Amino acid sequence: MPEDHTVDTGCHDDGANHGHHGYIGNQTGYLRRLKLIEGQARGLQRMVEEEAYCIDILTQVSAMTKALEAVSLGLLSDHMSHCVVAAAREGDEAADEKIAEAMKAITRLVKS
Amino acid sequence: MPEDHTVDTGCHDDGANHGHHGYIGNQTGYLRRLKLIEGQARGLQRMVEEEAYCIDILTQVSAMTKALEAVSLGLLSDHMSHCVVAAAREGDEAADEKIAEAMKAITRLVKS
Amino acid sequence: MPEDHTVDTGCHDDGANHGHHGYIGNQTGYLRRLKLIEGQARGLQRMVEEEAYCIDILTQVSAMTKALEAVSLGLLSDHMSHCVVAAAREGDEAADEKIAEAMKAITRLVKS
Amino acid sequence: MPEDHTVDTGCHDDGANHGHHGYIGNQTGYLRRLKLIEGQARGLQRMVEEEAYCIDILTQVSAMTKALEAVSLGLLSDHMSHCVVAAAREGDEAADEKIAEAMKAITRLVKS
Numbered sequence: 234m235p236e237d238h239t240v241d242t243g244c245h246d247d248g249a250n251h252g253h254h255g256y257i258g259n260q261t262g263y264l265r266r267l268k269l270i271e272g273q274a275r276g277l278q279r280m281v282e283e284e285a286y287c288i289d290i291l292t293q294v295s296a297m298t299k300a301l302e303a304v305s306l307g308l309l310s311d312h313m314s315h316c317v318v319a320a321a322r323e324g325d326e327a328a329d330e331k332i333a334e335a336m337k338a339i340t341r342l343v344k345s
Numbered sequence: 346m347p348e349d350h351t352v353d354t355g356c357h358d359d360g361a362n363h364g365h366h367g368y369i370g371n372q373t374g375y376l377r378r379l380k381l382i383e384g385q386a387r388g389l390q391r392m393v394e395e396e397a398y399c400i401d402i403l404t405q406v407s408a409m410t411k412a413l414e415a416v417s418l419g420l421l422s423d424h425m426s427h428c429v430v431a432a433a434r435e436g437d438e439a440a441d442e443k444i445a446e447a448m449k450a451i452t453r454l455v456k457s
Numbered sequence: 458m459p460e461d462h463t464v465d466t467g468c469h470d471d472g473a474n475h476g477h478h479g480y481i482g483n484q485t486g487y488l489r490r491l492k493l494i495e496g497q498a499r500g501l502q503r504m505v506e507e508e509a510y511c512i513d514i515l516t517q518v519s520a521m522t523k524a525l526e527a528v529s530l531g532l533l534s535d536h537m538s539h540c541v542v543a544a545a546r547e548g549d550e551a552a553d554e555k556i557a558e559a560m561k562a563i564t565r566l567v568k569s
Numbered sequence: 570m571p572e573d574h575t576v577d578t579g580c581h582d583d584g585a586n587h588g589h590h591g592y593i594g595n596q597t598g599y600l601r602r603l604k605l606i607e608g609q610a611r612g613l614q615r616m617v618e619e620e621a622y623c624i625d626i627l628t629q630v631s632a633m634t635k636a637l638e639a640v641s642l643g644l645l646s647d648h649m650s651h652c653v654v655a656a657a658r659e660g661d662e663a664a665d666e667k668i669a670e671a672m673k674a675i676t677r678l679v680k681s
Contacts, residue, residue, distance in 0.1 A: 244399075254399050263393045271386035278379045287356075287366050287424040288450050294417045295453040298410060302457065305406045306676055312399040313668045317649070321657035321664075328654045336646045338400050341407040343638060343678050344568060345414065418564055425541070425556045433545035433552075440545075444537045452530055455566050456680060468623075478623050487617045495610035502603045511580075511590050511648040512674050518641045519677040522634060526681065529630045536623040562624050565631040569638065 244316030244331070255315030256308050266304055273297040305342055309335070356428030356443070367427030368420050378416055385409040417454055421447070468540030468555070479539030480532050490528055497521040529566055533559070580652030580667070591651030592644050602640055609633040641678055645671070 244254065256263055273293065280290050313335065320331035356366065368375055385405065392402050425447065432443035468478065480487055497517065504514050537559065544555035580590065592599055609629065616626050649671065656667035 254396060256393070256399055256402075257396060260393060260396075264390055267386055267390045267393065271383055271390070274379055274383035274386050278376055278383070281368070281372060281375045281379065284366055284369060284372075287368055287420055287428065288446055290368075291417055291420055291424075291450045292453070294413055294420070295450075295457050298413050298417075298457045301406055301410050301413070302679060305403055305410075306672065306679065308399055308403055308406070309675065310668065310672045312403075313653070313671070314665065316399065317653065318657040318664045318668070321654040328657075329650065332646065332649045332654070334400055335649070336642065338403045338407075339645065339675055339678075340642055341404070342675075343642065345407050345410045414567060418560065418567065421563065422556065422560045425559070426553065429537070429541065430545040430552045430556070433542040440542045441538065444534065444542070447537070448530065448534045451533065451563055451566075454563075455526060455530065478620055480617070480623055480626075481620060484617060484620075488614055491610055491614045491617065495607055495614070498603055498607035498610050502600055502607070505592070505596060505599045505603065508590055508593060508596075511592055511644055511652065512670055514592075515641055515644055515648075515674045516677070518637055518644070519674075519681050522637050522641075522681045525630055525634050525637070529627055529634075532623055532627055532630070536627075540623065558624055562627045562631075565628070569631050569634045 244312075244319055255311035255313070259307070259311065263304065263307070266300065270297060270300050270304070273300065302342075309338065309342070356424075356431055367423035367425070371419070371423065375416065375419070378412065382409060382412050382416070385412065414454075421450065421454070468536075468543055479535035479537070483531070483535065487528065487531070490524065494521060494524050494528070497524065526566075533562065533566070580648075580655055591647035591649070595643070595647065599640065599643070602636065606633060606636050606640070609636065638678075645674065645678070 273296065277290065277293055277297070280293060317328075317331050317335055320327040385408065389402065389405055389409070392405065429440075429443050429447055432439040497520065501514065501517055501521070504517060541552075541555050541559055544551040609632065613626065613629055613633070616629065653664075653667050653671055656663040
């Protein structure tokens, strides 16, 4: 992840600039949470295989959805604190672009 | 609404009666979908490890939440068609109990 | 709303059969809650007119959404206890139809 | 990020500074939309009074919830473009504060 642009915020979506995204400070935390969520997905398969009661499966799916939602809100918060703030300081055009992009993600979150 | 009460609908939550839950006819389908969701959880870990762009990760989390939501709605539909209908035919008390239980699951779904 | 069909559950969508829907026992309660929600909509207009702080308006919109959601869940519960149960007792075809219809309403609720 | 600190962004919650909130440019639009939503609340009361079919009422409640959600997302977008951007330019502390506040509103939106 070498990076030498003097004012590069790292908030790119080009796949080439790494190492500076908003969530990077919490990378280990997110990995751990996603590993737990992967485990929940495996637990659900076991419940279906063992023919658990429908409502008990639904309860576990809701717990997993909640865990995913918490990851989303965390990522969004990190993104705002880092990339949106950086874009705001870069100028109006950059700010408008990042906010439009963030609003699309928020809309998907709200509707899902 | 005659009902031979020896007929077990299998819609229990006691962990002892298996094989008759509403989703059983689709057991393979649910397992396949949950396996895909497990794969999505692994894909998200890869994205975080490779330091993908925050918004791209959020898009994938939304896709995964949508997939989980579809599983929930499918399980709920199967549960209603099978267990709630069976309870309704069993009597008022059984119906009230199953509907209160289903409403709790629906409320969790709506709020998550 | 006189009604003399011997086994009419009243759970129709034809606009002709009134007086037996699931929520009728709570009609006054629902009217009161909807009147409060109407008042919330008026309160929001006042906030916008008086140029209240954006976040304070958002908080009130969330409160109003929560109130609407509670009305939805109440109506759905009444509908299930009354119309879905009646359909289940009527036969498999009636049950399937009412459950498919209820699932569409639940899906809209979950997605909104 | 030079910022003349006498410039008031107007993004306050103290009730004293009016006229500069993010949504002010669309004030008439928001009032019109909230008036329509108020009309929907009255329409729902009429439906309950006239004993409309439960599912038809639920469909209208969903439409009203969707309209409210659109107002929320619009207000949030205006707030971000205006108040969050202004706070980002003011400094790290102001940015952190506004983002924490916005995230609380987004979390309420996502959960409702």
